[in-house]
Amino acid sequence: MSGSHDVLHHAGDSPVHRLAPHVKILVAFGAVLGVVATPRTVFGLFGLYLLLIVAVWSVARVPVLWFVKRAVIEVPFVALAFLLPVFGTDPRADVVGLSVSVEGALAGWNILAKGTLGVLISLTLAATTAPGDLLKGLQVLKVPAPLIMIATLMLRYGEVVVGEARRMRVARISRGDDPRFLWQAGALARSVGTLFIRSYERGERVHLAMVSRGWTGSPAGSATIVARTPAAPALEVSKLAFAYPDGHQALFGVDLRVERGERVAVLGPNGAGKTTFALHLNGVHAGGSGTVSVAGLEVTRKNLREIRRRVGLVFQDPDDQLFCPTVAEDVAFGPRNFGMSDVDGRVRAALRSVGMEAVADRSPLHLSGGQRRRVALASVLACDPELLVLDEPSANLEPVARRELAELLLALDRTMLVVTHDLPFALQICPRSVLIDGGVVVADGPTREVLADSGLLARHRLELPYGFRLD
Numbered sequence: 389m390s391g392s393h394d395v396l397h398h399a400g401d402s403p404v405h406r407l408a409p410h411v412k413i414l415v416a417f418g419a420v421l422g423v424v425a426t427p428r429t430v431f432g433l434f435g436l437y438l439l440l441i442v443a444v445w446s447v448a449r450v451p452v453l454w455f456v457k458r459a460v461i462e463v464p465f466v467a468l469a470f471l472l473p474v475f476g477t478d479p480r481a482d483v484v485g486l487s488v489s490v491e492g493a494l495a496g497w498n499i500l501a502k503g504t505l506g507v508l509i510s511l512t513l514a515a516t517t518a519p520g521d522l523l524k525g526l527q528v529l530k531v532p533a534p535l536i537m538i539a540t541l542m543l544r545y546g547e548v549v550v551g552e553a554r555r556m557r558v559a560r561i562s563r564g565d566d567p568r569f570l571w572q573a574g575a576l577a578r579s580v581g582t583l584f585i586r587s588y589e590r591g592e593r594v595h596l597a598m599v600s601r602g603w604t605g606s607p608a609g610s611a612t613i614v615a616r617t618p619a620a621p622a623l624e625v626s627k628l629a630f631a632y633p634d635g636h637q638a639l640f641g642v643d644l645r646v647e648r649g650e651r652v653a654v655l656g657p658n659g660a661g662k663t664t665f666a667l668h669l670n671g672v673h674a675g676g677s678g679t680v681s682v683a684g685l686e687v688t689r690k691n692l693r694e695i696r697r698r699v700g701l702v703f704q705d706p707d708d709q710l711f712c713p714t715v716a717e718d719v720a721f722g723p724r725n726f727g728m729s730d731v732d733g734r735v736r737a738a739l740r741s742v743g744m745e746a747v748a749d750r751s752p753l754h755l756s757g758g759q760r761r762r763v764a765l766a767s768v769l770a771c772d773p774e775l776l777v778l779d780e781p782s783a784n785l786e787p788v789a790r791r792e793l794a795e796l797l798l799a800l801d802r803t804m805l806v807v808t809h810d811l812p813f814a815l816q817i818c819p820r821s822v823l824i825d826g827g828v829v830v831a832d833g834p835t836r837e838v839l840a841d842s843g844l845l846a847r848h849r850l851e852l853p854y855g856f857r858l859d
C-alpha cells in the first residue's frame with residue numbers, strides 16, 4: 389500500500405495511539421504554543437520538554453531512530469541556525485578561537501530548540517494518529533470545513549508524491565541502482581524531475597475525478613434539475629474530434645448513439661482514444677469539434693453542472709477517485725457538490741448497493757483494491773447518474789472480485805458505457821459493443837458478433853484470452 393501514512397504514521401496499539409485524535413491535536417497544539425512562549429534562555433526547560441517527548445515515544449512504543457530519520461526535514465532550519473552566530477550582529481565573543489555573535493548565537497539556539505521541538509511534537513502526533521483520524525479530530529474541534537478540505541487535499545497530494553517516489557525507487561533499485569553510491573546520483577537527480585512530472589499528472593487525474601463529481605472550488609448551490617427531453621437518447625455523439633494541447637490528435641470524428649437502458653462496451657487497442665472519448669461525456673475534456681448530448685442536453689460550458697450530475701464517470705484507478713478521510717465522506721462528496729437533498733441517505737443507499745456499508749467509517753486508503761473499486765463506484769452512484777461510464781472496471785481485480793463486480797453491474801438499472809480490454813467481461817455485461825481505433829468507431833454491433841469476428845479483432849489488436857470460447 390502506498391501513502392504518506394506509511395511514512396509519517398507508525399501504526400500501533402499503545403495508550404497514545406488510542407487517545408482520541410481531537411485530544412491529541414489539542415495537546416500537541418498547546419505543547420507547541422508552550423514551546424514557542426518559553427523564553428529562549430531558560431535552557432533547562434527545553435531539556436525537560438525533550439525528555440517529556442521521548443517519554444511519550446516510549447509509551448507509544450515508537451523507536452527514537454524512527455523520529456530522528458524523519459526530523460531531517462528540519463535540515464534547512466538547522467543550517468540557518470548555525471549561520472546566525474557567524475553572521476550575527478555585535479557584541480561578539482571568542483569561542484574556541486572563533487568570533488561568534490552573542491545575539492546571533494541566541495537567535496540560532498532559539499530557532500534550533502523551538503523548531504526541533506515543534507517538529508518532534510508534530511511528528512509524534514502524526515506517528516500516533518492515522519491521517520484520516522487527524523482529519524476527523526479537526527472536525528470534532530469544529531475547524532471550518534474549507535480548512536479541513538485543504539488539509540485533506542494536502543494529505544492526498546502528500547500521498548501522491550510519496551507513492552510515486554516509492555514506485556520509482558523500487559523501479560530504479562530493481563534495475564541495479566544503488567542510491568548509496570555517488571555515481572548513481574545522476575539517476576537520482578533525473579528521477580526527482582520525473583517525480584515532479586508524475587506527481588503533477590497524478591494530481592491532475594485526482595482533480596479530474598473531483599471535477600467530474602461536481603467540484604468547482606466554491607460552495608455548492610442547490611440542485612437545479614434541468615427537464616429531460618423524453619424522446620432523446622441517453623447519449624448522442626456526433627463527429628467528435630479532439631486534439632490534446634501538445635497537438636496530438638486523439639479523436640477523429642466519433643459518432644455514437646446509445647438508447648436509454650443500454651449497456652455498451654467500448655473496446656479498442658491501447659491508445660485508440662477510449663479514455664479520451666469517455667472524458668468528453670461529462671465535459672472533462674472539451675474544446676474539440678462535434679457535439680455530445682446526454683438525454684437531450686448538449687455538453688456545453690453552461691450545462692456542465694447538470695451534465696456532470698447526469699453522467700457518472702468511474703475512473704480506471706480508484707486511487708484517483710478517492711481522497712476523503714472516510715469512505716462515507718468520499719461517497720458524500722458528489723451529492724454535496726451537486727446540492728442534492730438527503731446526502732446521508734444517498735450515501736447509505738449507494739454503499740449498500742455495492743455491499744460496502746460496513747466500511748463507511750474507514751479510510752479508503754486502508755481498503756483492498758476490490759473494495760476501493762466498489763467504493764469508487766458508490767461515490768458515483770450516490771449522485772444518481774443516468775449514464776454510468778466505467779473506465780476499465782475489471783482491471784487488477786482477482787477473479788472473485790471481478791465476478792462480484794459483474795453481478796453488481798448487471799443488477800444496476802442504468803444506461804452504461806464500459807470501457808474495457810477484458811473481452812469476456814464485455815460479453816458478460818454488455819449486449820452491444822463499439823470498437824474504437826485510431827480515434828474513430830470502426831465497428832458497432834452485438835458483442836457476441838463483434839467478438840466472433842476474428843479478422844476484425846486481429847486488425848485492431850484485440851484477442852480473446854487463451855482457452856476462452858464463444859459458445
Ligand SMILES: Nc1ncnc2c1ncn2[C@@H]1O[C@H](COP(=O)(O)OP(=O)(O)OP(=O)(O)O)[C@@H](O)[C@H]1O
Nearest residue numbers: 632634636638656657658659660661662663664665
Ligand atoms: N494528456 C495527453 N496529452 C497528449 N496526448 C495524450 C494525452 N492523453 C492521451 N494522449 C494520447 O491520445 C491517444 C488516445 O489516448 P487514450 O488514453 O484515450 O487511449 P485509450 O484507448 O484509452 O488507451 P488505453 O487502452 O491504453 O488506456 C494516445 O495516443 C495517447 O498517447
